[in-house]
Amino acid sequence: MFKNLMVLWLILSFADCKPRQPPQNSGIDALPQSRAILGPAKPWTALLIDPKRVNESIFERRRAAWETVERALTRVDIVNPKTGRPFVDANTGQTLTLPLWQTWYEANEFRTMMFQLWSQLTPAQRIARESSAPLVDEVMNNHHLNTLLKKWTRPGPSGETKFEKLLAEITADKELAALNGVSGSGYTLFSPAMIRHYLLHYGDVFACTGTPPEFSTGNPTKDLATCLGDAFPPGAVAVKTTWSNANEKVGVFNTTARGLANVLSMEKPTWRTEDSTNLTTHSPSEIYTSSTFENEKLSKTFVLTGLHFLTKDIPEWMWISLWWSPDSDTDFGEDRPTSISTLGPKNALAVWSHYKMCVASTFDEQDLTTINNNHAVTTAALLASTDSSLKAALASSYHFSAPHTFCSNPFLEFGEGLANTNCIGCHQHSGPINSGAKVDAGRKRVRTSFMTDFTWSFDSPMESFRSSIKDVVTQ
Ligand code: HEC
Incomplete structure (x- = not known):
């Protein structure tokens, strides 16, 4: 039922540009008892980034983005709840780790x-739709203890x-x-x-009326998230994987x-060109590979083809x-950076060096001249180019993009028209489903204020924080 709704929504949303590839979703949910093993999620310490610096220089932007990637891929160990010590490899005694x-x-x-928070709030707090920071922290610290189903023990x-x-x-x-x-259903992960x-802020989410946010609260930070009471704090990160x-x-x-010129010069740019229909084999040392558990047994294996990191290190996110x-x-x-090539699992240390990266930090970045000074470009020259450097690729993306900002993942932005995007142009429309929020490939800033701080997970059929809150509050 849930999946059908999702498909219907995607078809409606892309009415004028139907996606031709289904999302590559494994359809296997993580075990509830996984959290009993993983423990509380590890925090993310935000990088201190000056928005002006990254908006004005693609090279600064890329440097900050690689640093973020490196920190998100950093491996951490996990304590075995039975022994109280980190898991180790039985043969080598080495500590086991994951990103x-x-x-x-x-x-x-x-x-x-x-649900846990709601059940511990006082009747007066519930009526006022108030929260409590100490209770929230307690609920989050104890969540992993509440996930172990009786039949497993x-x-x-x-x-x-x-x-x-x-x-x-x-x-x-x-x-x-x-x-x-x-x-399966939760293939985006969220930082604590x-x-x-x-x-x-569940009270603000619950009260969100679902009207388009064409008004100002008078506070630029609050204007980013009129349905959330306030913008997300630094430390907020969402990771979407495929x-x-x-x-x-x-x-x-x-x-x-x-390659970019071929795709971006199309009327409705799509990654499904001749180049992109090439397929190749791969080995676990070259692509991040993960199995799944079904019950307590290891099950199917999947490879990670693409991932988005959305980090609130600057007000409009990286x-x-x-x-x-x-x-x-x-x-x-x-x-x-070479450091990325040491962050894989022990049997595939260099696995992350097989990934390319793009980054956007606002609607229209100000660094067009930096790129084009070195690369005076024409469409014909780009279509004939044999230059495989980063600068040439950036010059090509800038030639075809206005506003001048580009980031599109061939494995995730697969719909027609979506190869030439900057992420934030579409995400600015995010809001409750009944607010007329619609997926739009345009890249320009067209709003004065935003409902959900650019996040679609606020209320999308894939994952909806809003419906979880509504279900609990109105139960
Ligand atoms: C044409 C619209 C569109 C474009 C372009 C787009 N997205 Fe999204 N994005 C969505 C929708 C719709 C969802 C929610 C459904 C889902 O997860 O697929 C989403 C979900 C996400 C999420 C999960 C968290 C959340 O609440 O939104 C992340 C992270 C994300 N996108 C990052 C990106 C990045 C990075 C780019 C650019 C490389 C990008 N998106 C481009 C529409 C878009």
């Missing part, structure tokens, strides 16, 4: 936390519980990643600061100056996107 972002929360975990015929069997399965990095990495903001079956080939997209590529050291991978 920081894979400890974060799915939207459906928020529903449980909202009942001893089986062998005397062992299902939960103990699951713990015994975790003998390598890939099994830790399997706890949360690939999931983002979840905390919703728990603190995965393919590990036994299938994945797409190859040409993002050099020529819009960072990574996509897999077999020739990842050219164009959008040329400036990748």
Whole structure:
């Protein structure tokens, strides 16, 4: 039912530009008891970024974006709740680890936390739709203790519980990643600061009337989020991922100056050109690979083809996107810091060096001349270009984009017309479903204020914080 609604919504939203590829979603939910193992999600400390500096220089912007990627991929260890010590490899004794972002929360975990908060608020607080910071922190700290279902802790015929069997399965990095990495309905993960903001501001979310936000609160920060009481704090991050079956080939997209010119010169730019229908095989050392658990058994394996990092390090967020590529050291991978190539799991240390990256930080960045001084360009020259450098690729993207800002992930922005986007142009329309919020590929700023601080998860059929709040408050 949920999936059908989602499909219907996507079709309606893209009425004039139907997506031709379905989202590559594994359809497998993380186990509820995964959280009992992962513990509370690890916090994200925001980078201090000067918006002017990143808006005015693509090179500053990319440097800050790679630093963010590096920090999100940094590996953390996880304490085994049975032993009280980090999980280790039984053969080598080495500590098992997973990337920081894979400890974060799915939207459906928020529903449980909202329920816990509501049940501890006083009747007066409920009537006033008030929250309480100490209670929110307590609920978040204890959430992992509330996820272990009884049937998992009942001893089986062998005397062992299902939960103990699951713990015994975790003998390598890939099994830790399997706890949360690939999931069905919640394939976006949210940092603790983002979840905390919703728990603190549930009253504003509940009261949101669903009218378009063409008014000002008089406060530029609050104007970013008229349905949330206030904008998300620094530390808020959303990570959207897309995965393919590990036994299938994945797409190859040409993002050099020529490749981009081919795509972006189309009337409705789409990544489904001749270049992009090339498919290639891959090995686990070249593409981030994760299994899933079904019950306590390891199940299907998936490969990560693309991921978005949305970080509230600046008021309009950093819009960072990574996509897999077999020739990842050219164009959008040329400036990748070498440190990224040490952040993979132990059997695939350099796996993240197979991803390219684009970033946008506002509607219209001010650095066009920096790029074009070095690259006087014409469409004909770009279509014939053999230059695979980053500068040439940027010059090509700028030639075809106005306002001059570009970031599009070939594995995620697959609909017609969506290859030439800047993320924020579409996300500015986000709001409650009944507010007339509609997916729009335009890139210009067309609003004076925003309802949900650019986040679609506020109320999309994929994940809706608003409906979790409504369900709990009106139960
Ligand atoms: C044409 C519209 C459109 C464009 C362009 C677009 N997105 Fe989105 N995005 C959506 C919609 C709709 C959702 C919610 C449904 C889903 O998750 O697929 C979403 C969800 C997300 C989420 C999950 C969190 C949230 O609440 O929104 C992130 C993160 C994200 N997008 C990042 C990006 C980045 C980075 C780019 C640019 C590379 C981008 N998006 C381009 C429409 C768009």
